[in-house]
Amino acid sequence: MATFKHISSKNADYGAAEQYLTFEHDEFTMKPTLDGNGRLVLRDDYRISSLNCGEEDFAIACMRSNLKYGKNQKREDVKSHHYIISFDPRDAQDNGLTVDRAQRLGEQFCKEHFPGHQALVCTHPDGHNHSGNIHVHIVINSLRIAEVPLLPYMERPADTREGCKHRCTDAAMEYFKAEVMEMCHRENLYQIDLLHGSKNRVTEREYWAKRKGQAALDKENASQAATGEPLKQTKFETDKEKLRQTIRKALAAAATFDDFSSLLLREGVTVKESRGRLSYLTPDRTKPITARKLGDDFDRAAVLETLTINAQNAARAAETPLPQQEYPRSIKDRLQRGKAAINAPKNDGVQRMVDREAKRAEGKGIGYDRWAAVHNLKQMAATMSVYEESGFSSPEELEATLAAASARLHETTGKLKAVESTLREKKDLQKQLLAYIKTKPARDGLRAQKTEKARRAYREQHESEFIISESAARYFKAQGITKLPASKTLQMEIEQLTKEKNALYNEYREKKENVRELQTVKSNLDKILRREPERGKGRENER
Structure with a gap:
């Protein structure tokens, strides 16, 4: 079951990637393994090759290209992309997959899908925890050093230009996974569906x-x-x-x-x-x-x-008939019972009656009209049963109950919006507070500078930290905050507001369902009262 994984790196030391691929590393700490003399331990078996590096080492070639095009000079820049193709452990025995064959497949994959990039392709015969799966590492410099044709996963003209950077988008990952599946099918290797997720998705972390x-x-x-x-x-x-x-x-x-x-x-x-x-x-x-x-x-x-x-x-x-209840339950009891699945209509609840005349005007056929007639008769009986069981003595009493329920729903909605607004403000404050706390070392370092020249140089060196700090300070001033709250206190307030929001949301859903069912009963009752004279007139004519 070949799998495909991507890791982006901001490490400016390109040599670290080659060192990881060729020397033993601790699988937990990712630190290199040393022998008794403190020297690095070379991996037992691997294949490695470089592409588009000329006669130079991969790290030197990448740094030379970055200087030429003025890219990857900032700390936050993505310097390289690391792709891993892991083959099924059974491929070695069942399908004749060897380290050399996997290396050739990796080199071919890199040439076809990452043209114009300096790259390292390295194959290891074993995976984590000695799983026995042969896997290929493809490490590319994020900078493209040559003009390339437009590939299916590329979305912008810049994705083909020399001197621009590689982008690993969702569309690109879908394309790469499909290509890995196609490669395994072509090479008669084991494969799983990489495009439709997994039942249990376990992240790298x-x-x-x-x-x-x-x-x-x-x-x-x-x-x-x-x-x-x-x-x-x-x-x-x-x-x-x-x-x-x-x-x-x-x-x-x-x-x-x-x-x-x-x-x-x-x-x-x-x-x-x-x-x-x-x-x-x-x-x-x-x-x-x-x-x-x-x-x-x-x-x-x-x-x-x-x-x-x-x-x-x-x-x-539950197909066997249940004994009939001794007393009919009220509409309040019905509404407080468990609701039916949200993706299916209720079988035991009141549904709206169909306006047959309007549906006929829309062009509905005789089959639909017959179904609507039966449906309306059933809902008419259900509506009158609920109306009588609920103890309503007049349509006006039903309307008053509906108005009271709507008022309670409106009140709960207002409370929910107020809590959501307060929670949103608290989270914004927490975000700014954490950002301001993280910049404290930079602010302390600035105060430690003795001269104006030193402070100016220090500020330029830590410009990003001061931009974040000043932005947070402006936020505090705009909100009228003169004393910053404690992080733990703010966190407790957010947790409490979250609980209140969840409780109000559950209450809102219950009251909304209550109002909806009362509206259905009222709508059906209006249709029944409006049509009864027409049916009586028809019966008189028949006589």
């Missing part, structure tokens, strides 16, 4: 956090075993993995989205939806974790699909 956490846990368990103490835990789990397990457990037990949210809330996890995407907020965080960082199993489409299946299974299991 999470992968290393798990590896380091497991190593620390193994070390702790070894010391406990030596003293005869019982082991409490043998497998280390990251916070994201624990969150995945919590979400899967809630999904397995829920049939509607509200049930799903409630089960997560019992575990202290708040699920939020924004622009059609889900995110999950745990108690120890103020910033939610998006579903994209957890995996495809946790995004909105997958969650709704699972809930729909659960609801269908529950409906099949």
Whole structure:
């Protein structure tokens, strides 16, 4: 299963990349491994070659090109791009993949997709944790030293010009992954679908956090075993993995989205939806974790699909008739019960009646009109049943109840907006406060300078820090803040406001659903009262 990964680097030492590829490094600290004499240890087996460097070393060629075009001179500039193609460990035995063959494939891939760039191509026979997968490293200078043709992943004219820099966009990564899949198909190598994500998406940071956490846990368990103490835990789990397990457990037990949210809330996890995407907020965080960082199993489409299946299974299991309730429940009780799945209409609730005349005018056929007639009869009976069960004595009483419910919804909306506005201001203040704190060493260094010339030179040297500091100071002045709050106090305020916002949002959803159902009952009742005289007139004519 060949995989493709990209890493951008701002390290101006191009020689460090070649040193990493040719010498042994500790997989946790990424520091070079030294022998007993303090010398670097060469890797046992590797293949390496350079492209577009002439007779010069890769590092020297890159630095010479950067000086020629005046690029990659700033600290924040991306100096190089590191791409890794990792092949399946089974390819060596089943498909005859060797280090030399992988090196040739890497060189060909680099020439086709990164033309005009100085590059290093290096192949290693083994991966992390001795997994046995042959993998190819492609390191390119971000600067392009020659004019190149327009490739499919390039979006701007500058992407082909000499003296411009390489851009690794989302479109480019999609294109590279497709090309890796095509290469594996052409070479009869194992391959997985790289274009449609993964059910559990583990980032580079999470992968290393798990590896380091497991190593620390193994070390702790070894010391406990030596003293005869019982082991409490043998497998280390990251916070994201624990969150995945919590979400899967809630999904397995829920049939509607509200049930799903409630089960997560019992575990202290708040699920939020924004622009059609889900995110999950745990108690120890103020910033939610998006579903994209957890995996495809946790995004909105997958969650709704699972809930729909659960609801269908529950409906099949409940096909046997249940005993009728002794007392009809009121509309208040109905609205406070669990709602149906948000992606399917309610089967036990009141739905709006169809205006058949308007639909016929729109050109709807006789089949639709017959369905609408049956639908209206069902909703008419359901509306009158709810109207009587809820204890309404007149349409005016229903309208008064609806007006009161709308007023309560409007009040909750106002509270929610006020809390959101305050939370937004607190987060802006926190952002400026953190930026101002980070620039403290630069401000202290400026005060330590003795002469005006030294202060001027020091300020020019740390210009970016002073720009950030002055911007934050202007923000404090504009907000009328004379004394900066403590970071911990501000963080606690943000956490408290976040909890209030989540509680108000849940209350807002309940009241909105209440208003919606009351509006449906009122709309249907208006249609019933308006059409009853017409039906009576028709019956008189029939007589």
